[in-house]
Every structure is written in structure tokens, then in C-alpha cells.
Amino acid sequence: MTAHAASPTPDGTSTPARRDVLTLAAALSAAASGCTAESRSRPPAAAGPPAFRFRGPRQAGVTTPQQSAALVTAYDLAPAVRGAGGVRALREVFGRWTRALAETLDGELPPPSPVRTKELEGVAGKSRLTATVGIGPRLPQLLCVAAPRGLRELPPFPDDRLDPAYSGGDLVLQLCADDPRVTRAAASALTRLAGDTLRPRWRQTGFVPPTPAGQAPSDRLGFKYGTENPTPEECERWVWSNDATFLVVRRIHVDMTEFARLGTRRQEEVVGRVRASGAPLGHGHDDVIPPRSHVRAASPPLDAGARMLRRSYRYDAGPDDRGLLFLAFIRDPALFARVQRRTAATDELSRFTEHRGSAVAYVLPGALPGEDLGARLLA
Numbered sequence: 001m002t003a004h005a006a007s008p009t010p011d012g013t014s015t016p017a018r019r020d021v022l023t024l025a026a027a028l029s030a031a032a033s034g035c036t037a038e039s040r041s042r043p044p045a046a047a048g049p050p051a052f053r054f055r056g057p058r059q060a061g062v063t064t065p066q067q068s069a070a071l072v073t074a075y076d077l078a079p080a081v082r083g084a085g086g087v088r089a090l091r092e093v094f095g096r097w098t099r100a101l102a103e104t105l106d107g108e109l110p111p112p113s114p115v116r117t118k119e120l121e122g123v124a125g126k127s128r129l130t131a132t133v134g135i136g137p138r139l140p141q142l143l144c145v146a147a148p149r150g151l152r153e154l155p156p157f158p159d160d161r162l163d164p165a166y167s168g169g170d171l172v173l174q175l176c177a178d179d180p181r182v183t184r185a186a187a188s189a190l191t192r193l194a195g196d197t198l199r200p201r202w203r204q205t206g207f208v209p210p211t212p213a214g215q216a217p218s219d220r221l222g223f224k225y226g227t228e229n230p231t232p233e234e235c236e237r238w239v240w241s242n243d244a245t246f247l248v249v250r251r252i253h254v255d256m257t258e259f260a261r262l263g264t265r266r267q268e269e270v271v272g273r274v275r276a277s278g279a280p281l282g283h284g285h286d287d288v289i290p291p292r293s294h295v296r297a298a299s300p301p302l303d304a305g306a307r308m309l310r311r312s313y314r315y316d317a318g319p320d321d322r323g324l325l326f327l328a329f330i331r332d333p334a335l336f337a338r339v340q341r342r343t344a345a346t347d348e349l350s351r352f353t354e355h356r357g358s359a360v361a362y363v364l365p366g367a368l369p370g371e372d373l374g375a376r377l378l379a
């Protein structure tokens with residue numbers, strides 16, 4: 001990608017030119033094909049699984065089937081971006097992001113050239129890119145706009161070891177795709193489109209190991225993950241609220257060496273699941289769901305049936321720092337706080353984990369045709 005000069009606006013923010021919007025498309029094509037600029041006119045690869053659309057009443061990347069790579073980036077509003085001028089600046093950023101993503105993923109607006117459009121269709125189909133945008137608890141205050149109900153900082157939890165370098169953010173962007181080069185390319189294109197309005201605060205990549213279609217991926221400990229996620233009907237009740245939701249991010253370091261020492265049977269007791277199949281313990285003649293197991297402590301009946309949709313990834317930050325990039329969507333972050341407090345206090349799994357990063361964001365309703373992301377928040 002080439003860098004482009006940004007033109008300043010009266011409130012001190014900058015407006016990347018239209019060609020910058022188009023470079024999201026170019027960056028994604030290049031990333032997915034592994035091509036250099038010279039070879040970008042190569043015909044598109046055969047279409048893969050259908051791409052996810054960007055526009056719609058709800059943002060993609062929540063109930064969307066999980067892709068294999070994630071890149072979460074948190075941004076802060078630049079210090080000058082405050083009040084009514086800040087609203088204007090952020091509206092411009094959301095406008096640019098909407099246009100770029102709608103062009104890239106939905107083929108919207110006149111494309112720069114038919115060749116590039118074809119490439120993009122191939123890219124979107126191949127990599128199933130989704131971009132999911134949420135705002136952090138500080139943002140409404142800084143811009144003097146009404147805060148969405150329920151958006152506030154998570155409370156501190158007793159065993160938290162949070163590193164500010166992986167926590168917080170006025171805006172959280174979750175990018176998922178089946179190719180990490182595509183999430184990286186999209187992140188750098190969108191960051192550049194944010195001009196001087198948003199400053200990257202932290203970022204974390206995540207991945208799930210290759211998993212046969214229709215099977216649950218395995219988590220950091222080798223157990224099937226997400227098998228107890230809510231059904232689409234349960235998501236309507238517990239995840240969505242007026243086409244919005246909340247995202248809770250926790251960067252959870254896992255002490256895998258200690259966990260491995262337990263041996264399979266004991267590990268299964270700690271998690272409350274059969275390791276190979278993901279089946280619940282407690283269904284065999286000799287089994288009882290261990291009272292201090294993770295799934296017992298996280299069990300929805302303890303929360304009057306309330307559910308969260310977990311869409312987590314593994315992260316790998318070198319031999320000393322590996323774990324779970326826990327991503328959960330939930331209509332009320334208070335549920336996360338309840339479950340986290342309970343699991344931290346009672347489940348044996350928490351002996352092997354350390355929460356090192358944390359963020360919460362209100363995931364905006366989707367951008368309807370003709371509308372920009374965040375239009376209702378920043379009206």
C-alpha cells in the first residue's frame with residue numbers, strides 16, 4: 001500500500017482522499033492473492049464460500065460463522081477530537097469506513113475499474129472478511145452524545161492482572177477473515193482512513209486451528225470450544241438488542257505447562273467436558289459434573305438462563321505468552337461480570353489463567369443502505 005497525503009479540515013482532523021478509500025480494495029486484493037502491485041490484474045481465484053455483506057440492520061462478525069483469523073484493534077480518540085467538532089470528525093471517519101467496506105464487500109458504488117471489482121469479489125468470497133465496530137465507554141462522554149444504555153467500564157475482578165497496553169479503547173474494531181493477511185491489510189487501510197481522528201491503542205491477533213467443516217474448533221487447552229453457544233433463537237433474546245450488542249474482549253494468558261501436567265482425566269474434571277469429543281462429563285455411569293469445573297461455574301441456569309455468544313480465538317505472543325483471545329457478544333455486559341466473578345471464585349480453570357487485557361464496546365447497529373455506520377449515535 002502506498003501512503004497518501006491527508007487534507008486537513010477546519011477542526012484539525014484530516015480527510016484522506018477518495019483514492020485512499022479505494023486502496024482498501026487494492027490492499028485486500030493484494031493481501032489475499034499474495035500479489036505485488038504489478039501483478040494485480042491477474043484474474044480472480046475461483047469463488048470460495050459466500051462473502052459476508054457489510055450493509056444490513058446488524059453488523060457482521062457477531063452471529064456470522066467464525067472465520068479462522070481475527071485482528072482486534074482498539075483506538076483512542078485523538079486529544080483534539082472532542083465535543084461537536086469531534087462528532088463531525090468521527091462522522092467523517094465512519095463515512096469513509098462505510099464507503100470503503102461497502103465498496104469492498106458489497107460491490108457498492110461505481111468501482112474504479114471492472115478488473116478491480118472482479119478481484120474484490122474473489123477476495124471477499126475467499127477470505128470472508130467481516131469488520132465489526134464498537135465504541136468504548138469513554139467515547140460518548142468525550143463527544144457529549146447520549147451514551148447507549150449499559151455502556152460502562154467493566155468492574156475490576158479480584159484476580160485481574162490487566163496490562164494497560166492491552167486494555168481499554170474508545171473504539172474497538174474486530175476484523176475476521178479466513179486469511180490473516182486480509183485482516184492485516186484491512187486494519188492498516190482502515191487505520192489510515194481514520195486520519196488523525198483515531199489513534200491505535202493496542203491490537204491483538206487471534207487464530208483458530210484448521211477445523212473440518214461443521215466441527216467446533218478446539219480452544220487453547222485442546223477442548224472443543226463453542227459447543228454450548230446459544231442457538232439463533234437464543235441470540236435474539238440474549239445477544240441482540242435493537243440490532244446492537246456488546247463485545248467483551250479479554251486477553252487471557254493460559255499456563256499450558258501447568259495444565260498439561262494434570263493429565264487428561266483431571267483436565268476433563270477442571271473443564272467439565274470430555275477432551276476429545278466435547279461431550280459433557282456427567283453422562284457416563286461413573287461421572288458427575290465436577291462442582292468446581294468451568295462449565296458448571298459458567299452454567300446459564302445460574303444466571304436465570306442468560307447466555308453469551310463466545311467467538312474466541314487463540315493468541316500466541318511468543319513462548320511465554322499464549323492464551324485465549326476471549327471475545328463474547330452479549331446484550332448486557334453485566335452478565336459477563338457475573339459469570340467472570342463466579343468462575344474466578346469457584347472454577348478450577350482459573351488457577352491456570354490470568355486475565356491480562358480487557359475491553360468492552362457497544363457494537364453499533366449496522367449501516368443500512370444510504371446510511372453511515374454510527375449515524376444514529378452521532379445524529
Ligand code: HEM
Pocket residue numbers: 219220221223224225226227228229250252254271273278294295298299300308323324326336339340343353
Ligand atoms: C482460557 C480461558 C477459557 C477457556 C479455555 C474456556 C473453555 C471453555 C470450554 C472448553 C467450554 C465448553 C465448550 C463450549 O465452549 O461451549 C466453555 C464453556 C463456557 N465458558 Fe469458557 N473458557 C474460558 C474462559 C471463559 C470466561 C472468561 C468466561 C466468562 C466469564 C467463560 C464462559 C463460558 C460459558 C458461559 C460457557 C458455556 C457454559 C454452558 O452453556 O454450559 N469462559 N469454556
